[in-house]
Amino acid sequence: MKLTMIGTGYVGLVTxxxxxxSGNEVTCVDVDIEKINRLNRGDIxxxxxxxxxxxxxxxxxxxxxxxxxxxxxxxxxxxxxxAVGTPQRDDGSADLRILWSALESIAPHLASQAIVVIKSTxxxxxxxxxxxxxxxLTGREVDVASNPEFLKEGCxxxxxxxxxxxxxxxxxxxxxxxxxxxxxxFLRTEHPFLSMSHESAEMTKxxxxxxxxxxxxxxxxxxNICERVGADINQVRKGIxxxxxxxxxxxxxxxxxxxxxxxKDVRALISVATHGGITPRILQSVDDVNIAxxxxxxxxxxxxxxxxxxxxxxxxxxxxxxxxxxxIREAPALVLIDQLLASGVNVRVHDPVAIENVRRxxxxxxxxxxxxxxxxxxxxALAILTEWNEFRMPDxxxxxxxxxxxVIFDGRNLFEPRQMKxxxxxxxxxxxxxxxx
Numbered sequence: 001m002k003l004t005m006i007g008t009g010y011v012g013l014v015t016x017x018x019x020x021x022s023g024n025e026v027t028c029v030d031v032d033i034e035k036i037n038r039l040n041r042g043d044i045x046x047x048x049x050x051x052x053x054x055x056x057x058x059x060x061x062x063x064x065x066x067x068x069x070x071x072x073x074x075x076x077x078x079x080x081x082x083a084v085g086t087p088q089r090d091d092g093s094a095d096l097r098i099l100w101s102a103l104e105s106i107a108p109h110l111a112s113q114a115i116v117v118i119k120s121t122x123x124x125x126x127x128x129x130x131x132x133x134x135x136x137l138t139g140r141e142v143d144v145a146s147n148p149e150f151l152k153e154g155c156x157x158x159x160x161x162x163x164x165x166x167x168x169x170x171x172x173x174x175x176x177x178x179x180x181x182x183x184x185x186f187l188r189t190e191h192p193f194l195s196m197s198h199e200s201a202e203m204t205k206x207x208x209x210x211x212x213x214x215x216x217x218x219x220x221x222x223x224n225i226c227e228r229v230g231a232d233i234n235q236v237r238k239g240i241x242x243x244x245x246x247x248x249x250x251x252x253x254x255x256x257x258x259x260x261x262x263x264k265d266v267r268a269l270i271s272v273a274t275h276g277g278i279t280p281r282i283l284q285s286v287d288d289v290n291i292a293x294x295x296x297x298x299x300x301x302x303x304x305x306x307x308x309x310x311x312x313x314x315x316x317x318x319x320x321x322x323x324x325x326x327x328i329r330e331a332p333a334l335v336l337i338d339q340l341l342a343s344g345v346n347v348r349v350h351d352p353v354a355i356e357n358v359r360r361x362x363x364x365x366x367x368x369x370x371x372x373x374x375x376x377x378x379x380x381a382l383a384i385l386t387e388w389n390e391f392r393m394p395d396x397x398x399x400x401x402x403x404x405x406x407v408i409f410d411g412r413n414l415f416e417p418r419q420m421k422x423x424x425x426x427x428x429x430x431x432x433x434x435x436x437x
Contacts, residue, residue, distance in 0.1 A: 006029050007120075051156070075109045130144050220253050223253035233432060254293075259322065300409050309340070309345050314340055319334075348379060373394075382408045417429065
């Protein structure tokens with residue numbers, strides 16, 4: 001099948017590449033000429049394990065192409081996917097201007113049987129509005145389908161290739177059949193292809209992300225209570241996680257969720273509800289808890305140093321919002337960095353892949369360390385913000401030698417408190433009793 005992907009961001013590039021890997025002819029389009037040139041050179045603009053190899057292989061076979069020319073890319077495509085950004089407005093609602101601009105750019109070039117597939121996360125009613133706009137722009141009926149993505153950064157290739165389910169929202173069953181055939185190679189293990197209305201598919205994406213965000217905010221709030229009453233959140237998590245109605249997924253306490261999806265989607269659904277005359281109390285609380293949780297490590301650091309932070313040096317391990325990605329959007333690390341800098345702290349940072357993104361954000365305000373132990377030199381404390389695997393079993397003796405004070409504030413509960421106490425560290429996690437050596 002000939003496919004066109006409008007947008008070469010995270011979703012568009014992964015989706016287009018995986019469709020090409022299954023034998024389709026895919027052309028990816030972007031208005032960013034420099035990004036297109038980079039992709040044509042085999043230079044991948046995002047960090048996602050395994051993606052670079054797939055892009056290069058499929059580009060070499062001719063199944064995957066990159067261009068800024070909309071007309072030639074769209075005119076022969078059976079399906080045109082829109083995978084463009086829908087950023088958050090100041091009021092929390094989704095900004096659809098990029099989507100509507102993309103729709104206008106493809107309309108004059110759509111083949112008579114083309115299906116426009118909206119991959120972007122959009123509010124309920126967007127697909128119906130897209131069909132209406134295309135009718136005005138083309139003078140005919142154009143099939144529009146909603147096809148929300150459920151990719152996890154760091155595992156996106158696996159998620160796309162072996163999905164839990166594929167969701168499509170359509171107005172005609174014939175459109176669903178075309179998309180089912182397109183996804184057939186990825187559904188060989190009997191995972192379902194779910195066809196529903198446009199509105200139900202749009203809501204499915206938001207509800208899925210909001211429920212996962214709710215689990216994170218819930219366990220974080222429980223962790224904070226555990227810390228106050230002397231309970232151990234790790235033991236509590238095991239006690240509830242074995243309940244099959246609850247499970248362990250997304251029940252890891254920490255310093256809050258970040259990234260491009262959960263914060264934006266929770267606020268977007270809050271906006272949808274509010275405009276519909278509904279007060280979304282649970283969703284608003286989820287967002288409020290998460291915002292507050294991002295400040296919890298700073299509170300611990302400030303209390304430890306009795307509000308005397310100016311001139312201190314704090315090392316940060318982990319800058320990305322989660323491991324296996326260089327994405328720093330809404331990352332808890334950025335909140336802590338801002339708070340530390342405002343308090344006159346010298347901040348030394350390390351992350352396996354996200355340093356350059358942070359450097360573009362902060363310039364020379366920070367000290368950037370390519371090696372994790374180099375960040376510890378002269379540090380009065382270490383704060384851990386991202387659970388990269390290489391942080392889980394460090395050389396603790398070397399850490400003590402390079403730090404001015406053996407103090408760790410662990411925002412991801414990577415270590416066992418009693419072990420840290422025996423190793424001579426003061427250790428403070430999330431929902432755990434602080435251990436003194």
